[in-house]
Amino acid sequence: MIKDNEKVGAVMVVGAGIAGIQASLDLANSGMKVYLVENGISIGGVMAQLDKTFPTNDCSACILSPKLVEVGRHPNVNIMTRRTVETVEGEPGKFKVKLTSAPRYVNLDKCTGCGDCANVCPITVKAAFNGNLSERKAIYRHFPQAIPSGFAIDKLGTSPCKANCPTHISVQGYVALIADGKFKEALKLIKQDNPFPIVCGRVCNHPCETACMRGKVDEPIDIMHLKRFVADLDLNSDTRYLPEKKESNGKKVAVVGAGPSGLTCAYYLAIEGYEVVVYEALPVAGGWMAVGIPEYRLPKNVLNAEIKVIQDLGVKIYLNTRIGRDIPFDKLKSDFDAVFIGCGTMKSSKLNIPGEDMQGVIHGVDYLMQINLGKQLFLGDRVAVIGGGNVAMDAVRTAVRTGSKNVFILYRRTRAEMPASPEEIEEAIEEGIEMKFLVAPKRVVGKDGKVTGIECARMELGEPDASGRRRPIEIKGSEFIVECDAIVPAIGQEADLSFITKESGVSINKWNNVDYDKVTFATNVPGVFSGGDVVTGPQTVVKAVFSGKEAAKSIDRYLQGVDMKAGREKDWTKDLADKADVSDVPKVPREKYPNMKPEERRTSFQEVGIGFSEAQAIAEANRCLACGICSECYQCVDACIAKAIDHEMKAEEETIEVGAVIAAPGFEIFDASKRGEYGYGIYKNVVTALQFERILSASGPYFGHVQRISDGKEPKKIAFIQCVGSRDVSCGNSWCSSVCCMYATKEAIIGKEHAKGLEPTIFFMDIRAHGKDFDRFVNRAKDEYGIRYIRSMPSSIKELQQNNNLLIKYTNPDGSFTEEEFDMVVLSVGLMPPKEAKKLSASLGIELEEHGFCKTQLENPVKTSRPGVFVCGAFGGPKDIPETVMEASAAAACAEGMLAGKRGTMITPVENPEEKDMRGQSVRTGVFVCHCGINIGGVVNVPEVRDFAATLPTVVYTADNLFTCSQDTAVKMGEVIKEQNLTRVVVASCSPRTHEGLFQENCEKAGLNRYLFEMANIRDQDSWVHMHEPEKATQKAKDLLRMAVAKAQYLKPLKPGQLSVNHQALIIGGGLAGITAALSLADQGFASFVIEKEDRLGGNYNHLYKTLEGLDTRAHLKGLLEKVYNNPLITVVTGAHIEKIEGFIGNYKTTVKNKDGEKVFEHGVVLVAIGAYENEPKEYLYKQNAKVKTQRELEKLIYEKDPKLAAVKNVVMIQCVGSRNEERPYCSRYCCGEAIKNALELKAADPSRDITILYRDIRTFAFKEDYYKKAREANIKFISYEENRKPEVVASGDKVEVKVHDPILNETVNLSADAVVLSVGVVPNPENVAIGNMLKVPTNQDGFFLEAHVKLRPVDFATDGVFMCGMSHSPKYSDETVTQANAAVSRACLILTQDYIQAEGKTAYVNKERCSACGLCEINCPYSAISVNVAEGCAEVNAVLCKGCGVCTASCRMNAVDLNGFNNEEVLAQIYNINEG
Amino acid sequence: MENIETKLREEANRLLLEKKVDVIIGFEKGTLPLTATPCFITKPEEADKLVWNNLCTQNLAKFVHDLITAHKNSQKRVKPEDRKKKVIGVVARGCTTRSLIIHLQERQYGRDEVFIIGVPCDGYVDGKGLKVKINGADIIEGSMDGAQIKMKTSDGDKTVDFKDVLADCCKTCRFNNPIISDVMIGSPAPPMNPDAEYDDVKEFEAKTIEERWAYFAKEMEKCIRCYACRQACPSCYCPTCFVEQSQPQWVGIGEDATDTQVFQFMRLYHMVGRCVDCGSCVSVCPMGVDLRKFLKKLDKDCLEFFGNRAGSSMEDMPPLGKFDEHHDKQDFIYNP
């Protein structure tokens, strides 16, 4: 056990849906530090996706947003997105939680949420937030009001093309940009990593294509030629891309060799501001690219054009200058700050066979060089080229073009092992070149010193060698002679390093290569670097480019004095985006790359490749699978003026200490494609309910227009199919998902409101409208909206081909079938355990129950199997929002109860300087106009607006800022306020809804009262919505600013009122709710007074013996009562009556009377837990015939083991007695479960009993469904009846007879019964109204108390300081009562933990002289915050209760009430200033 | 009528004798011929002064409010436990009781602070109308004789039919009998012609918008901002009228025509659900501004939109103090 003083006053909440948010707010607002950990990129969960909420049809976003904002701005809540819990170690009170984070790639401190990045992102993916019905970019946020409001980038890893490219160009990036038509951007992206796109677009060995994932589907993307396409576009354009050069830094670098590595090195160094000189021995620049690669593959003019760009950057190239011969190497070293050696391997390797010096043997390198330098060379008719690399191919194809008739290749391995690129080989064969494989030269045969042939031996392939290729082994005695006129050996090249002097100290290895560092390309001599073929031996252009680029980085670092190696090693084979399943990707053939015809090629050195057309390039680029999601094209980096994007972010690990953990990971929706008969995923117009929710949403894919997926037409007939993935053992989901009946009803209603002609039909098994006001909602759906409900489950759906309509087949009550056509089908998919449930449970060390949800305790449903770890929301079982919110508060209460002693120890108090004295000060206004990067400045002429501001009255200071919200501007603003002695601050920028608080804090920190601040919204409501009308937008910005400045003059410094708080609670009612609350409060350290009307505590719970789930409630109650009576913090008053309640939040005085006389209690809050009563039925012979009992009476007989029961064989139970009728149109929620509980118990005691339950809908929601199933399996019969066809009970001798219409038999059946048991339902406490009047809180039309908000504030009243729990709120099960009681405590603690209650600043106030006490304000105030003081003859505002809505002010004809922050003078000042002058 | 007056005097005498009321507000004969003026009677013997006839014009509810407000203000300096209650008796016809109901709804005083002596009403004489009928002659002496008014004037003897000089508001009065009362004098008066109450408004509504504006502007041009209408109106009881407020100043006090328009418009608008069509404002207006044309429109809208008639039932809430989602008209809401 952790001692109290060692506990940690912090709680981790895992999952940031509404449950996590509510728990966090409750905790943080009562002094706990909260870490809100979320897997995704923003908070809000599924609720953020919903359009409306039942049964009030409130807009989900509207009610959720304020909570999002509150938690987002809360100083004690640390929102941690993209985090996963790995382990939880330690004990309750002190856990160590290990988290891993996935990078977001966007710095949230800098991101302003402007969305410029998404605009330029070329990668489009399906938006899961919109049910995949719309698209989003790879950089995204789920919805505009998301918290955190910043963007995030999705990456699945490095795309294989990029990883495999030696220069690591963002290949996917430029392919995506090409697909997007952004050719210039694509070229720029390529040139970031490779200055030779013209070359590499033609002659690269393109390992990117080898790695391309598309290759697994059909053929890889033709990446090389796409590169050529953009490179050629640039080549032919009037203004070629020239990278921006940094200012000269005065340092000089020499480069030896104008090949690809040297020129690349020069290119990047020139960009960095170095003076670079390249020395080249040959008369041309380009190295092997110029003298090795033949014209028909790489025309000289395009190569030179590419090199010209490098020269244009200021790089000087000296040709015909051989280092060693013309300039000594050591002079270079002394004349320059650094030297790069990139001289390549320009010497041919020898065959080392006899006769190699004969005339007619010309080595490939020399041959190609001579031809490329313009020499006319004819080798004869028969030419043997030896080797299988690209040089061999180039040589052989060159020989063809110079007129040789019979040209062939001799290669010692097979075609599969040839290192030349496949298309080279292919093209050579097309040109008629013969390839002789598995032959090796032995000896040159000649006559008179001239070649006549070559003797070869045949080879076979043996074991693989170091290169991975199978080693050729000579077949003994297989020698033969091939006749030829010339032999071109092309088997390798080496470097000529004679210029490197010994004195230089540069180390040369045994392969005659320069020794180098593989990361930095530095040699052993400081300041000397080397790369390209000279260090690796002959390789490809791209590899040379890479080395040149890396060397340039090193040289820069070396010359800047920075560590050359730091952070540069990267394993590109790790974290590859190559794991996706591509089996479903449709095949699209690769665009055919246009070449010259082979017959024309043979005689020409003209370039073979013609190049893609634009249409072809775009089509080819569109084949890209975007396997990494983000293509790393870095367009976002360029677009982001705030510099928020960082593609280098890495996954991290962290450990956090907390006292408790709350798991709120929510749920997963059922994958509807698992119910194949409904055709989801195949039939276009079959959608899930969540998709339909998005369709209905104004911010959804269709902006709220109800339409079909197939053709965008508005549907007429729409079918909802219930229980898809719920109550369905065939897919392993036995449970009821609890919410689908209601959400389907809601969606049907809203759908009909959006599309008037809609005809919704709901196919269901039972309508489960078991929540508060739910039945009324369903009745309205039927009666007012005409929504059709059919009690039948469709067996199949067929799609009609011509119109994509759906044919539904379903059974009628009589067993016959109906087929009906619908335009659209919505599947009411069930709630599943979250996907990560198993992993999470292992991480948290908690158990799951049999269905895979979190296992919870029967006594307290927010407790898991591990002490200190709590659960709330749908993770503990499918449930609706209010239950989720209650559980969230309850979990918070339980966590707080454990850590009460550490409350307030980890939070950060805000300290502000003393406010400056404003008395006698004239109004001095400072105006700050924001550019918001280009968001405002790109449309509105910000300097003009700023200058305009200076002309306005009272304005003494103006400024414009790039980002007014940035930290540096905040500091500046504070300084200006002090220096300029400002008394008002006006910011013209974005929305006060998101930024007012931030700027107000700036003011406060500078000693200016926060209410002397005003904003003009010139972004969200100006520049963003008038992007094409800059002049008018500027004019509007001026108007808005003038209005804001005018209003600011009248602002008053406000001091929100404070009110001391009494830390005790009054609990009215001592039932299960009341005593649970009292104990929970005591855990938190707060005293309470439990006022019970009866002589004993326990209320309805006294009558319960067992719950459906098997909890022994007698023992539970006994245990609770013992604790209550032994707790010194709890005062119980029984047999008591409340005489009067005076006061309000924080300070109540309540007079209680019982037999001992009158007592007065002082307390800060009130918890109303006065329960409800069992309905006493007047029907069905109750109290007239002894055989007719209530369930409660039956339960007593069962558990008291009454002997009379033995004779009871035939039992009929009747549900909904006194519920769901005209008088009480609500469901009593627990009767179905109770009836099944008792039926199962009777059946277990005596299986021969015949039990029938007559019901209207069986409402065994969530896991209670299992008991319903068990009951049916136990042969308990269920017969449904309609409200207008109720059963009849008649006495018949010593039995009673029940007559009921059986809809399946379609006839009335007579059931003879030894006992008729009535499920009588709940009636509200008749005292509710009286108690409500004392507390000024309302009841609903059924007589239960009315909460502040049915969804999100289920235990609060609109009047602060009063809470409710238990059945005074609505009928509920006992475990739900426990949760609600804990929830009420959590809410009450928000007040009890405070020493003072801080009122809102912007509250109403009364000008007494003007008030006539007419009371209109009092009637209108929704918060009971204003009332008429009759003695004083005027209204008074209770500033603590006032929420500043201002309804009172406008209802006052006398203008006696006014509103701080929006008073009449302030608003009129704005109105008067809409026009100039 | 004589009979009612006798009974009224007896009742007033009794109420004062039994100290059921501290004062009775009624009418006495005016100093000018053919007039009656409000009077305050505190002694039983003064009860004989009371008259009740077709010359009783003003809405006495105004005086009830004034008296109670004055009393309450005087009590403000007294300790709460020593404060005295004052009961005011008032002679009230239909429209007066409607105003009293509005006061009660608006919690201006308790029901136990006012004793309502209900009287039937068959309308009152429109003084200005009478003057027109006799071509502006000065009345030297006059009396009611059944349905006729007989006068000696500066222009000789004249007789005018009462129905010809009945005030406009009375002609179409729907509530010419008290709605609530503590004692009722006399039997209910026969109905007037309420079916025609909105004829005028409907006719005006049918005009073009420019005609309507021209009429409004013309009527408002007459207004000299003497505020007599406000002083006479029982619903105008604000301690400080908005025209006299500063910080902010709602309406300019200069000569500007639009300021007058705005003043009148807002004062009229304050009568939504609160105008009982007693005609007091019209009768006191020295310039003869056609206020009723506009007030009746508010009355009509209030009925059509919310089903409410001002002060017609004690059970009603002030119509602007609530909202009925299911029955209120919504068609004024714009849907793009």
Next chain:
Amino acid sequence: MARRKFATLKSFLNYIGVEGDRTIFTWVSASEGDRWAQVIKGATEKIRALGPANKLIKKIA
């Protein structure tokens, strides 16, 4: 309550001759950015159709 006030105000303004379309009452929820744009488009057109306001306007000296 607010709705009742606006309903009567609009009607009364129209009655005295200030065109009903100069006072427009509507609702837009937090998730209805598009509706807001539609409202402004519609309102602008309605008001444009009426021409410049010329009644009740105080001339500033």
Next chain:
Amino acid sequence: MAENVANKEWEPKFVAIVCNWCTYAGADLAGISRIQYPTNVRIIRVPCTGRINPFYIVKALQTGADGVLVSG
């Protein structure tokens, strides 16, 4: 300035008095979604439509607004 305005075609200008929680948020959303609309409106933010004194509307008209939009 005045001349310029006079030369241009007349553009109506109207005031919108809107509720902070619903319409103002909706108007922000229009901005975030870059939905374009005419520039003729000037928004005044109040906490709730219940706060809008009918007098404001009349004063706006008197001030010269071509119209007044109230949105909750």
